[in-house]
Amino acid sequence: MPKVITVKFIPQEIGPFTWRVVKKTTMEYGYYFDSVMELPFAVTKERHVRVWLPGSYDFEDEKRYPVIYFSDGQNLVDRHLSAYGDWHLDRVIRDLKDEGYEEPILVGIDCPIDPIERANELNPPYRITYRRARKTAPNPYGDKYVNYIADELKPLIDSLFKTIPDREHTGIAGSSMGGIMAFWGFLSRPITFGFALSFSPPFFFYSKKELKRICTENALNPERNGKIFFYVGGKAFEKIFTKKVQWMREYFASNGFDAKQMGFAFDKEEVHHEEAWYKYSYPALRFVMDKLPPEE
Secondary structure (H helix, E strand, C coil): CCCCCCCCCCEECCCEEEECCCCCCCCCCCCCEEEEECCCCCCEEEEEEEECCCCCCCCCCCCCCCCCEEECCCCCCCCCHHCCCCCCCHHHHHHHHHHCCCEEEEEECCCCCCHHHHHHHHCCCCCCCCCHHHHHHCCCCCCHHHHHHHHHHHHHHHHCECCCCCHHEEEEEECCCHHHHHHHHHHCCCCCEEEEEEECCCHCCCCHHHHHHHHHHHCHHHHCCCCCEEEECCCCHHHHHHHHHHHHHHHHHHHHCCCCCCCEEECCCCCCCHHHHHHHHHHHHHHHCCCCCCCC
């Protein structure tokens, strides 16, 4: 008898999100939906918001999924969407699935093109002490960015897709400016985000005193915040990130974060690039997703 092939039903639209099927793509796994949405807090208000669904996602069954919210959403799963490269997260999550891990839904917000606007949008609203960085981000409003995700975007995603909406199954992630935004979201909205991936965050923007102030004013402690994974490289431009990220790791440890709640990776040979973040996204996701309880 011929083999029976079951073809999944895939809706063309889910709320404001449209299923994108393109011939030229580097994505190997999953489904990609896209919408141009208005970000009310931003200077460049119209922005792509991208939703990637795991290949196991069945639109007609009841299984539900964790969700991770990313900055720089254009860099997650397809090199053709980005000017610099992508994290190949579709392949990483496929490999994690083969190991028995829960597959997350990925939600990404594209960054603005203007670098100063991006720096303002993705930095917490604290005093930047590094002289050159003050010109890069003269008016940071990252609180508005995180509050938009937590208070507006997340409820929309939870209403349209089969998510597990509790904090334990909701993460925030990013690299470079997005890495410091993941750190800030993890601190400032612990009721929303139970884990974070903070890759190559520019902590050098801030003095140690100011970083301690950020953590203290947001009541840093492992019971309140959950799990976080830090990554930093050590070559070329990435060198200026290294010491402060390593210092932040030590500061978190001094505040009670042990090996079960804080992961860390340092690679002295890696530069500031998506390929490095792809390389370390696998151990990072294994860490934050480990023993994540499935939906009951």
